[in-house]
Amino acid sequence: MRIPRITGRTAALAVAAGALTLIAPATASASAGGAPAAVGPAAAQQALAGKEVQVWASNVRLHVEPSVSSDSPTTFGPGKLIDFCQRKGDFVSEPGQGSSSWWSYVELPGGSDGLWISNVYLVGGEKIDGVPDC
Numbered sequence: 001m002r003i004p005r006i007t008g009r010t011a012a013l014a015v016a017a018g019a020l021t022l023i024a025p026a027t028a029s030a031s032a033g034g035a036p037a038a039v040g041p042a043a044a045q046q047a048l049a050g051k052e053v054q055v056w057a058s059n060v061r062l063h064v065e066p067s068v069s070s071d072s073p074t075t076f077g078p079g080k081l082i083d084f085c086q087r088k089g090d091f092v093s094e095p096g097q098g099s100s101s102w103w104s105y106v107e108l109p110g111g112s113d114g115l116w117i118s119n120v121y122l123v124g125g126e127k128i129d130g131v132p133d134c
Contacts, residue, residue: 050082050083050084050107051082051083051084051128051130051131052080052081052082052083053080053081053082053083053104053106053122053123053124053128053131054078054079054080054122054123054124055076055077055078055079055080055081055117055121055122055123056077056078056121056122056123057077057078057094057097057121058077058078059075059076059077060075060076060077060117060118060121061074061075062074062075062076062106062115062116062117063103063115063116063117064115064116065089065116066087066088066089066090066103066116066118067089067090067116068090068092068118069090070116073115074112074115076108076117077121079109080109081104081106081107081108081109081117082106082107082108082109083104083105083106083122083128083131084104084105084106084107084114084131084134085104085105085131085132085133085134086102086103086104086105086119086127086128086131086132086133086134087102087103087105087133087134088101088102088103089101089102089103089116089118090103090118092118092120093120094120094121097120098120098125098126099120099126100118100119100120100125100126100127102118102119102126102127102128103116103117103118103119104116104117104119104122104128104131105134
């Protein structure tokens with residue numbers, strides 16, 4: 001069964017819209033003072049587009065929340081996912097690989113509901129560069 005693609009994109013759009021709402025006053029006041037405009041819209045565009053990330057492990061559980069005890073409707077890996085944002089959640093440790101409390105909100109390459117994966121299983125370290133916070 002294939003899950004409609006719109007769900008994950010809708011969540012990313014909500015994150016991006018929230019980012020735009022938060023930065024709009026700062027952008028307006030910075031422009032009025034002659035200073036360069038904030039780079040917020042680029043960050044919002046990044047959230048909409050997502051960033052391709054590499055899962056190095058096999059059969060990693062994807063969760064509905066950034067928690068090891070939340071439902072896990074599927075597994076993935078190794079391979080590439082689309083990462084929209086990241087935030088702190090449950091601490092996860094993988095012997096010989098490291099540990100992290102950061103989780104990424106991802107979508108499967110062919111489209112899916114957004115799900116969470118611990119950053120421990122992503123190439124790039126504890127917190128992934130170029131992926132905005134949720």
